[in-house]
Amino acid sequence: MKVHVPGDKSITQRVLILSSLASGESRVRGLLYGGDAEATARALRMLGVPLPSIPRDGSEVSITGVGLDGLKSPSQDLDLGNSGTGARLLLGVLAGSEVVATMVGDTSLQARPMHRVCDPLEAMGAQLEYLDVEGHIPIRVDHSHPLRSIEWRSPVASAQVKSSILLAGLVGGARTIVTEPRRSRDHTERLLAQRGVAISTRDVPEGHQVELGDPSNVLSPLDFSVPGDVSSAAFILALAALGGAGTSITTVNVGLNPTRTAFLDVFARMGVSLTIEEPDRGYTCEPQGSVTANPSEVHGTDVIAEEVPSVIDELPIIAAMGACSKGITTIRGAGELRVKESDRIHSLVHNLRMLGVEVTEYEDGLEIEGTSRPLTGRIQAFGDHRIAMAFGVLAKVRKNHIEIDDPTLSDVSFPGFWPLLDALVQRSHT
Numbered sequence: 064m065k066v067h068v069p070g071d072k073s074i075t076q077r078v079l080i081l082s083s084l085a086s087g088e089s090r091v092r093g094l095l096y097g098g099d100a101e102a103t104a105r106a107l108r109m110l111g112v113p114l115p116s117i118p119r120d121g122s123e124v125s126i127t128g129v130g131l132d133g134l135k136s137p138s139q140d141l142d143l144g145n146s147g148t149g150a151r152l153l154l155g156v157l158a159g160s161e162v163v164a165t166m167v168g169d170t171s172l173q174a175r176p177m178h179r180v181c182d183p184l185e186a187m188g189a190q191l192e193y194l195d196v197e198g199h200i201p202i203r204v205d206h207s208h209p210l211r212s213i214e215w216r217s218p219v220a221s222a223q224v225k226s227s228i229l230l231a232g233l234v235g236g237a238r239t240i241v242t243e244p245r246r247s248r249d250h251t252e253r254l255l256a257q258r259g260v261a262i263s264t265r266d267v268p269e270g271h272q273v274e275l276g277d278p279s280n281v282l283s284p285l286d287f288s289v290p291g292d293v294s295s296a297a298f299i300l301a302l303a304a305l306g307g308a309g310t311s312i313t314t315v316n317v318g319l320n321p322t323r324t325a326f327l328d329v330f331a332r333m334g335v336s337l338t339i340e341e342p343d344r345g346y347t348c349e350p351q352g353s354v355t356a357n358p359s360e361v362h363g364t365d366v367i368a369e370e371v372p373s374v375i376d377e378l379p380i381i382a383a384m385g386a387c388s389k390g391i392t393t394i395r396g397a398g399e400l401r402v403k404e405s406d407r408i409h410s411l412v413h414n415l416r417m418l419g420v421e422v423t424e425y426e427d428g429l430e431i432e433g434t435s436r437p438l439t440g441r442i443q444a445f446g447d448h449r450i451a452m453a454f455g456v457l458a459k460v461r462k463n464h465i466e467i468d469d470p471t472l473s474d475v476s477f478p479g480f481w482p483l484l485d486a487l488v489q490r491s492h493t
């Protein structure tokens with residue numbers, strides 16, 4: 064069975080931002096039509112970008128960029144909703160621009176740490192003010208252009224932090240070097256390099272480093288097709304692996320960027336039989352292809368700190384799979400899970416225990432004892448799309464009876480998730 068998943072959330076938001084900042088008309092296809100992308104698009108429109116509506120079917124749109132110095136101060140607050148990527152990347156853009164703006168967001172976004180991006184931006188000379196709670200949005204950004212060069216060592220491996228600093232450098236005309244302890248997803252670097260921006264990356268003893276050389280004052284427009292979101296595909300592949308569809312499923316045209324696909328190694332270690340096909344098309348800076356998962360006998364594994372940055376968004380579904388695997392699944396070195404859309408360690412531990420699964424909670428992870436018993440209960444998704452979807456998959460396998468308190472949360476990254484899941488499961492019964 065072949066399945067198309069919606070466009071990649073991380074890449075969509077970067078494409079929206081870079082097309083808006085380009086000089087001239089970009090042509091882009093496959094954008095995610097989902098809550099987070101909408102929030103970023105809405106903010107860009109309020110900053111004066113004539114951004115068209117995002118089509119629901121991924122069809123092509125043209126975006127007329129306003130140029131690196133073309134953003135205008137908005138007349139209202141910029142509401143980034145639930146989008147951590149949108150908020151952190153746009154803080155970098157705003158810090159480098161000559162605009163005055165206030166950024167707000169939903170309760171989940173207000174709880175997420177912003178010092179990690181604001182500290183380096185302030186070190187570059189950005190004028191930022193926390194309007195309510197120190198280190199959190201709402202944040203007001205004042206005129207700060209041009210910014211100073213920076214060499215920043217981030218204590219966390221975070222693509223949002225890295226991208227925020229790079230975008231501040233790009234817009235604010237400042238050279239930037241960012242070092243992170245481990246390599247995080249590199250979509251910003253790839254898209255910038257494809258547009259001819261002087262960007263280089265290297266492994267260093269402290270981790271991984273990216274350098275934005277002398278930024279030019281023009282960014283050329285994009286002609287780009289966003290691949291399907293491999294993090295969304297992970298839920299569908301897990302459903303197939305656990306036998307929920309009664310057959311194998313192939314997710315087609317998904318992104319296969321190596322900074323995002325470590326979950327496929329984890330799935331393979333859990334005994335999932337996978338086939339990955341990456342046709343050599345060579346026309347995009349983001350590799351893409353198809354991944355097939357077959358119904359498999361799954362067993363536990365250990366996810367270790369080194370692989371966490373490349374598997375961060377798939378840890379909820381890995382933990383959920385662990386609950387119905389043979390043996391123990393351990394996730395450690397994943398303290399970052401505590402500052403996602405919810406405290407995902409708590410969200411997972413609470414819900415797995417509620418279903419009767421034996422779980423040990425650690426500050427930086429969790430250990431799950433798989434069971435063959437049917438799982439029954441009502442899940443509290445804590446406002447988190449990936450928690451809702453991870454347990455949504457569990458709800459469709461074996462003889463489980465699981466309800467999710469707020470299924471609509473999936474719209475943030477995967478519109479159409481529930482009808483797709485139902486269709487895949489129903490097919491297995493016909």
Ligand code: S3P
Pocket residue numbers: 072073074148220221222223224226247248375376399
């Ligand atoms: C993202 C980076 C990751 C990831 C998030 C999207 C991005 O967050 O969890 O869903 O688009 O840059 P961190 O950079 O905070 O690890």
